[in-house]
Amino acid sequence: MHRLFWKIFLSFWLTLIIFAALLMFAASSYLEHIRTQQDIGSIRTRLSEYFNQGQTVAKQKGIEGLKEWLDRLDHSEAIPIFLIDEAGKDLLEREIPADIIARLDRRREHAERGERKRPPHQQPIRLPDGSAYRMIPDFQSITLLRILQRPRVIGLPMAVAALVSALICLLLSRYLTFPLERLRRATQHIAAGDLTQRVVPSMGNRRDEIADLAGAFDKMAERLEKVFGAQRQLLSDASHELRSPLARLQVALGLARQRSNGQAEKELDRIELEIERLNELIGQLLALSRLEAGVDAAHIDRIDMQEMLEDLIEDAQFEADSRGCQVKLQKAFPVMVKANAMLLHSAIENVIRNAIKYTKRDTAVEISMREDAGNPDSIIVQVRDHGPGAPEEMLPHLFEPFVRVEEARDRLSGGHGLGLAIAERAVQLYGGEIMARNEPDEGLSIYIRLQRAKI
CATH class of the missing domain: 3.30.450 (Beta-Lactamase)
Known part of the structure; x- marks a missing residue:
């Protein structure tokens, strides 16, 4: 009798019985009243x-x-x-x-x-x-x-029946929708990365299909938490463990240069380049694992976004010069946001460097800042390149780790597919949002929505 099917069935059945009984009572009472009047x-x-x-x-x-x-x-x-x-x-x-x-x-x-x-x-x-x-x-x-x-006969019982049925339906609707609303909120939290959400404790003593669904949901969340936790721990442990042999490899490379007397400089330069790439990859993996674990998320600063963008452009211009392009700040204004200054700096820097890699020679990476028309409590930073863009079906996946577009934005760029993933997690830590969109006249724009700092 605890199953949801029977609860719904009996509730509606009881409502119909009450409604019909009230109508029959009113009709029979009125008929009796008429017969009494006729008798006297x-x-x-x-x-x-x-x-x-x-x-x-x-x-x-x-x-x-x-x-x-x-x-x-x-x-x-x-x-x-x-x-x-x-x-x-x-x-x-x-x-x-x-x-x-x-x-x-x-x-x-x-x-x-x-x-x-x-x-x-x-x-x-x-x-x-x-x-x-x-x-x-x-x-x-x-x-x-x-x-x-006849309105004067049916009006009162109709009103009573409507009130009783409305009360029963209200209680039933509340009984059904409350746990579903709890499941919806928990699903949103999990989609945002909070895998600690559980809903069974909020179900009370329910023993129906919704309680079964809540139990299955909690098992799924627990399994996901274990899998993602193990994945993050593996990345972190592997990155730390790789640092030691990488350091020894750099020492060995230095000794090899001394002993080669210049006879293998080309090969040693190639080894040094790959070591640098490997070192950069390990650094990005460590940064990603720290973001996934929420390390440093509690440390919040008040940041002047105009000042930060100007500093970033000054640093990024050195890399842009080597690739024959420019970095321009088209529009900015003083506004304060709350975030970890180091993480936010790294996030936007990754987006700018990614744009520099793919923009065409003799073009500019354009950076601008504007008010968010849909939300006065936030601002939007746009970073646009003039490269080949990305296939539309790949846009939602650009911020996943190790994701690359095979044709235009591939391994030849030297990237590892982690820069945008790090940027997304750093922005989301403080209630922000990041998205990508192809421009009509070629190029890709990354939009970063940030929350204003409360005064």
Whole structure:
């Protein structure tokens, strides 16, 4: 009985039963009320009142006023009441039941023989033009449908049934959506890199499909945490362990240069270049592992972004000169952000260096800063190159470790596919966001959204 299927089924079933029971109770109560009125003879009093009202309306407003009065009466009275003229037609042109026609024939016969005197409500309602209408109640046509269609009969039970069903549905909706909302928030946290999220403790004593889903979710999160934790530890340990043989290799290279007497300079230069690349790769792996572990994330500085960009451009211009391009700061303004100065400097530097690698000769890497139109609490830094760009399907993956575009942005550039991954993690540590987009006139732009520092 703890399964969610049965909870939903029984809740809706109970709501329908309550709704139907209230309607049946109201209808039966009203029918009993009508029967009681008939038993004590009060129906004659009501009919006499209706007759007097109709006669007054007929004298004052004529046939049109009489039609309006009869129409209103028909919509409020459970007993159908007809006004029939001498030709046997109803004033509202309704179909007259056969038993009423027979009743009129019997009355006509009694009147012709003068057998009995008619009560007041059986007298004809006369109009100023001389025409007359007889008021005939149709007790045989009191149906449940007609009673339910009368607003004053159905209004209260409908309101009560609606309130009860709304309360049941509200509780059921809350019961269903609260754990789903908790799952949604936990999923968002995991997507953002927080693998410590668990939802089973917030489920309480639930024993249904949602609780099963929460348990499966926690097992998945635990497994992911272990796998990614092991991966990060492996990268960190491998990077540290590689530093020692790399240092010994550099010492051996120096000794080899001394003993070669210049006979193997070309080969030794190549070895030195590869050692430098390997050293750079190890440094990037260590930086990535520190970012993944959140090291130094708690150390926050107030940073003037205009000043930081100017310093970065000055340093990057040396590398740009060797590649026959330039680095330009097109637009900047004083604004403060909160982040770790070293990490943010490294993140933007990686993006700029990446742009320098791929921009064409005699072009410029353009850096600009602007307000975020969609969020006044943040700014956007744009770094644009004039290179070949990247395939559209690869844009979401450019910030994953060791991802390269095979054609334009490949291994020939000398990169390891870690620069943008490091930049993304450094920016995200402080609530920022980084994305890539191809420009219509060739080139790739990297957009870095940063949160302003609160005053």
